[in-house]
Amino acid sequence: MQTRNAGSSWPNPHSFYIPVRVAALDQASINRDNPIQPFTSFLAVITGGSGVIELNGEHIRLSGGHILCSDSSADNRLPHGHKLQGVWIEYAVISGNIRTFSPLNHGQPVRSCPPHLSTLAVQLLNGWNQPEQHTPFALQALFTELLSELYDNSAEYAERPTQWIDRVLHHIESHYNEDLTREQAAGLAGITPEHFSRSFRKFTGQTFNEYITLMRIRKAQQRILTGAPNLSTLALEVGYSEGTYLSRKFKQVVGISPSAFHRKSKSVVSLNFNHTASLHALEVVPRLGVYSAWMESMQPVPSRKKLLDEGIGSEGLYERLASARPDVIISYSLPDKSKQLLSVAPVIEIPFMQMDWREQFRLIAEVTGRQPQAEAWLSHYDWHCYQANQLLDRQIGDRGTAMVLELGAETAYCFSSSYGRGTQILYHDLGFRPPLGLVAEGLLDKGYLEIAFHNIARYSADHIFITSSRKAAEALEPLQSFLHPVQQQPINGSVGGRIYFLNQSGMFYGFDPLSSKAQLKVLVQALTS
Structure with missing residues (x-):
C-alpha cells in the first residue's frame, strides 16, 4: 500500500469557519465607510425591533425572528440610528471554497430564525464580550454549534415545498367538492406522487386525503352555520355522494353529527x-x-x-x-x-x-x-336614528355635505361609509352627502383618501368632523391656518361652514353596532350644540 510523505499536502475538501467579530446590532455600525473585514461572511440574527439593511444595493427589511446570511462578496450597509436588535457575527472561511457555506442561504438571504438559534447567538455574544469567563475553546464550540444548527435548519427549510404548496392548496380550495387524487395534485406540483405525499404531510401535518376530508367538513360546518340545505343536498355540495356518508365523516372530524352541531350553542x-x-x-x-x-x-x-x-x-x-x-x-x-x-x-x-x-x-x-336579538337591537337603533333626524330637521334642515377627518402626523384621512369613522351614520342614517370633490377622486371606490394638510381647504364641505380633540388638531402646525378662521365664525369659502372636534378617535375607529350607537349620539350632540 502506497503512502504519502509527511511533507505531502492532502487535498482538503472541507472549509473551516472562525468568528472574527461578534457585536450587538444596536451597537454595530456597518457601512461603506467602515467595511467588514476582507474575506469574511456574516450572519445577522434579529431578536427584536425592525429596520432596513442594504445588501448589494437592495434594501431588505428585517424584524424580530429573521436571520440574514451573506458571503464575503456582499456589499453591506447598516444605517446609523437603526432600530434592529440582535447579534451581528462576522466569520472567516479558511481552506476549501469560500462559498461552501452558501447552502445556508438557499437563494434566500432572509428567512425565519427558530428561537433556539437566537439563544445560541446571544450566548455567543455574551461570551465574546466576557472571554475571561469561558474556556479557550468555548466560543469556538458555541459558534460551531450555531452553524451546525443553522445548517440543519437551512436544509429543512430548503425541503419545504414553497414553490408549489400554495398552488396546490389553492387548487384544493377551489375544487374540494370534486374528485381529487394524489396523482393529480402531484402532477400540478410537478413532482412524483411519493415525494408529494412526504412533502405535503410535512408541510400541512396531514395526509392529502385527510386534508381533503377536513376541508370538506369545514365547508359543511360553514354552510350549517349560515343556513344549510338538507343533508343530502349538503353532501353533494361538499363532494360526497350521499348524506349518510357525510354524516359519518362529519362525526369523525367534529365528534358529533351535523344535526347535533346545528342545534348546539356555539362557542x-x-x-x-x-x-x-x-x-x-x-x-x-x-x-x-x-x-x-x-x-x-x-x-x-x-x-x-x-x-x-x-x-x-x-x-x-x-x-x-x-x-x-x-x-x-x-x-x-x-x-x-x-x-x-x-x-x-x-x-x-x-x-x-x-x-x-x-x-x-x-x-x-x-x-x-341570535337573529331575533339582532333584529330587536337594530329596531331600537333605528328608533334613535328617527329621533335624531326629527331633531336635525328642526335645527339645520337640509343636511348638505359632510366629511370626517382622522389626523395623522403629516396627513389627514377621510372615509367613505364602507370604512366607517362615523360616515356610515352621516351618509346612511342622517342624510348627509360626501363632498363632490372627494367623490370625484374615488372616495367611494377606495374607501378612504389621504389628504395633505395644505390641501384640506380645497374640499368644499358644510360640516367637517375631526375625530381628535381641538387641542390635538391645533398642535399640528400645518393645520393652524386652516382651523383658526373656521373656529372664529362660520365662513363662506372653499372649506364650508363648521368644524366639530369630537375627541373620540377610539370610539370612531369602530364599525359595529356598539360603536355606531355611541357615534350617533356624539354626532347629533355636535350638530345640535
Missing part, C-alpha cells in the same frame, strides 16, 4: 374587535376575542379572554385558539391565512368593505343563532 372566537362588539351586542361573550381600547374602557376584559390584534401569524396565536377549542372562528377575509386555522375550527370570513356593519351584524347573529 366563538373573534379575531377582530368589530366582530367582538357585534357579539357583545347580541349578549354573546366570545371564548376569545380582540377588543378595542374603547371597548375595554367601558368594561375591562380578563386577559384569559383577550387576544391581541396581531394577525394570524403572531406567535402563540394558533396554540391559544387550539386550546380554546371553539366551534367557530369569525374574522374578516384572510386570503390563504384561514387554511392555517383549518384544523382548529371553521372560519366564517366576512368580506371587508363589501358588507356594511348591519349586514355583518346580521350574519354574526345567524352564525350564533
